[in-house]
Amino acid sequence: MIVDEIGTRIFTRRGLDWTAIPRPGRRIEVTRLDSAIIDGEIIVLNDAGLSDFAALRKAITRRQHDLYFVAFDLLHLNGHD
Numbered sequence: 001m002i003v004d005e006i007g008t009r010i011f012t013r014r015g016l017d018w019t020a021i022p023r024p025g026r027r028i029e030v031t032r033l034d035s036a037i038i039d040g041e042i043i044v045l046n047d048a049g050l051s052d053f054a055a056l057r058k059a060i061t062r063r064q065h066d067l068y069f070v071a072f073d074l075l076h077l078n079g080h081d
Helices: 053-062
Strands: 002-004 007-009 036-044 067-077
Touching: 036 053, 053 067
Parallel strands: none
Antiparallel strands: 002 007, 002 036, 036 067
């Protein structure tokens, strides 16, 4: 995820723009950040509340409302690594 003067955007590791995911039509808002690079992943939870890769593959094309962005590393924040 990149936060800068343009806004908040999500890119895949291959550089595809997935800004509309996890919630198409709903903007991801990050407050109190001038700029940031946040590493994370898109997941889908199963009935037990665990990440389910098989469900993720289906949800990308059929159930985008089930997708969540989970952040796990702050690589850059307001000009600092």
